[in-house]
Amino acid sequence: MITTYGVGSMVAIGDQSYIISGLDTWNVDGSEAIYEPRLERWLGVQGFQPPPAANPPSGDGVRVRLFPEFYSCANCHDLKQFRKFGSPRGKSQCGACEKPLTPSRFVIACENGHLDDFPYFDWVHKRTDAAGSSQTSRHDLSLHSTGRTASLRSVVIRCSCQKEASLEGAFGRRALQNLGIKCQGNRPWLGRGAEQAGCEATPRTLQRGSSAAWFPINRSALSIPPWSETLQKRIHPHYKMLKTLLEQQVGDDVAMEVIKGSGILPGSNFTPQEVLEAVRRRWRLEESEQPDPHGHEMFESASRLRREEYEKLTYGTATVDRGDDFECTKPPEDPDSPLPIGVGRTMQVQRLREVRALESFTRVEAPDPATVEHRKAAVARAATGWLPAIEVSGEGVFLTLDMQRLHDWETREEVLLRANRIRDNHTAALRRRAMATAGSDEIKKIESPVSARYLLLHTLGHALINEWSLEAGYPAASLRERLYVSGEMAGLLIYTATSDSAGSLGGVVAQGEYKRIRESLKSAMNRVSWCSQDPPCMETDTGGVDGLNLAACYACVLLPETSCEVNNIFLDRAMLIGASEDDSMGYFTSGA
Known part of the structure; x- marks a missing residue:
């Protein structure tokens, strides 16, 4: 979830394909927060959470969404959105011929992180008709493989309007741009209505499982003194409460009485004064100037x-x-x-x-x-x-x-x-x-x-x-x-x-x-x-x-x-x- 299948990445589960949803949909209760003050300050966040893992059958941990939305049937060759196949609930099956469905092998993405289904309709009609075709009339797409070669030339998209085009050349750097297909700014991992308008980046065709479809930006830090010390680890669960006391400018005597009753001291050799100074040290770190994540260096x-x-x-x-x-x-x-x-x-x-x-x-x-x-x-x-x-x-x-x-x-x-x-x-x-x-x-x-x-x-x-x-x-x-x-x-x-x-x-x-x-x-x-x-x-x-x-x-x-x-x-x-x-x-x- 951090390095391979994080937010925005695609993962195949069984005969379906999903995209990992945004953090605002994750079921995180904060009980297992990860403590690292230096990295928190560097990234400008208040804390870290491990990816939630829920036991079946609730499955209420990390949410996923169906993506890509286009599927095909190997039997009847229909190519359309999954919801239009009439698949029985909980299955990936063509409602007409009851054969398994296959998620689209191709998606399009841009360098700004946007992601979308491959534009099969536009690919067929803009390649075969310079003036384009109206979508007001019925156009049913189907996916066929001639089997003559292993190249994309053998993958053919046909439309009920009698137009067809192979996917040869679809992976060219400017193949979509040359047809006037622009990035729509879609962000399916954030749900519907999360599109970003005005993206000027050139969309590129990618295979669904391509490593280029998702590159994580990971940041890391080692725990070093004083933040690695036992004292800082002991005050972490109580830090927000103790920080609030300091912000209210209560006297040291009052703060130390609260510390005595907080559960930090039992089983340790620390004094209330040492605990209070450790809280102040962490507070000073939070109030210090936030470092640039990249510093003045590029590495x-x-x-x-x-x-x-x-x-x-x-x-x-x-x-x-x-x-x-x-x-x-x-x-x-x-x-x-x-x-x-x-x-x-x-x-x-x-x-x-x-x-x-x-x-x-x-x-x-x-x-x-x-x-x-x-x-x-x-x-x-x-x-x-x-x-x-x-x-x-x-x-x-x-x-x-x-x-x-x-x-x-x-x-x-x-x-x-x-x-x-x-x-x-x-x-x-x-x-x-x-x-x-x-x-x-x-x-x-x-x-x-x-x-x-x-x-x-x-x-x-x-x-x-x-x-x-x-x-x-x-x-x-x-x-x-x-x-x-x-x-x-x-x-x-x-x-x-x-x-x-x-x-x-x-x-x-x-x-x-x-x-x-x-x-x-x-x-x-x-x-x-x-x-x-x-x-x-x-x-x-x-x-x-x-x-x-x-x-x-x-x-x-x-x-x-x-x-x-x-x-x-x-x-x-x-x-x-x-x-x-x-x-x-x-x-x-x-x-x-």
Whole structure:
């Protein structure tokens, strides 16, 4: 519900297709609210709620709506809205021939998140009659497959007015625009009457199950001190009541008497004064200036939240309570096995908690930093004050790079030239996507933030995840990366990402020991130094979506989508171990 089938996404259940309804239809009672003050402030909401799960037969949890509305019958070939088939209640069956119905395979969507049924009527009549056809007379559509080929040429739509057209060319970028078919601004996940007028985006044809039909915009934060501490967790259920007391400017004596009777203190060593100060600290966070979700950087890896986490991960925690959600310590130094060359610091994160929220989603094009603010789709008709989220607990290893060595390496001409190939491709992609929402002057100012440092840390994260999935016993899909990259940061956190106790088995945190980090890094570099797709993999001029990868494929460094922060782009093995024409340009093979 957060990463795969969230609000606005389509899901096939049995022989029917549905779309997940907006948050204002979810049955949420607030009893299981998820607490993460930093992320709440960052996203401007009052809290998070886990997706509700209701036991049958009530089914009163997350609501869905029938979509697409067009269905077809394989027996009589009728193509029309589901409600016109006369299907018996609770079934998906043609009322005339009693055969199963099939939801339309095709939908149309635009980059602004709007979604609609494929315009079969317009497709047939505008392709066959330049003047168009009137809808006042009866037009019954039918769907036929000639079976001659596996292409869309064999899928033919026929009308009772004797016109017909195949779906060949329907997936062209401007196929619908060339016929004068415009986006109607429909938002079926919000119900009828939720259309947005005036959408100028070009609609595109998509398959119903296409990954391009729904791209989630997920935001996440680690619980770090003081918000990860036991005291803050204990006051959370009582926070609104205590905050109200402070707003009413009651004296400290009155507030502490209320605290004594609130149920916060029993079973703890906290004093009323400590509780009162913790409430004030959280109140100050809420009253502070709301940070920009994207900061001044285009990547979340350089955001204010990441900078706060970077500091806590770098220096660790001195004292930890058993109930705390964050424990990070430096491994004991080993004179016989110092840190590998190029690594500045390694930290063992014995306990961590991450909250992941679904902020919004996009369609057709994946969310990108330059245009995402203009393309976010609404997740409810009106503001709800909360977002759906989950919390995951686990363990991990945090490491930073040697800043002096990194600076010397990333300023080398051959490194910059190779990194700029991806940077230039990314700039071109950002400018192309911004053409629909920005003027020519604004487009010229758009520049990719991709740097050699980012490519290095991202590819290193993928290499270590693949290596540790073999050594620590976790499948690669159960490990995640979290990047910390800016002019002052060069860090990487690899951690387990499971919502149950399997995230705390200790297999990953042990990899942070000096000896193990040396061995695993050496093994990872050996593993990525050769790919079964070489030499094409290493020597390719461009790879991945929009040419945003170089030496990277599924045989070497690509990961399951759930493990990567940016959908397996901005990767290049040459940043680690050098290119075929120059081995010395790699960070870990360089003599710099």
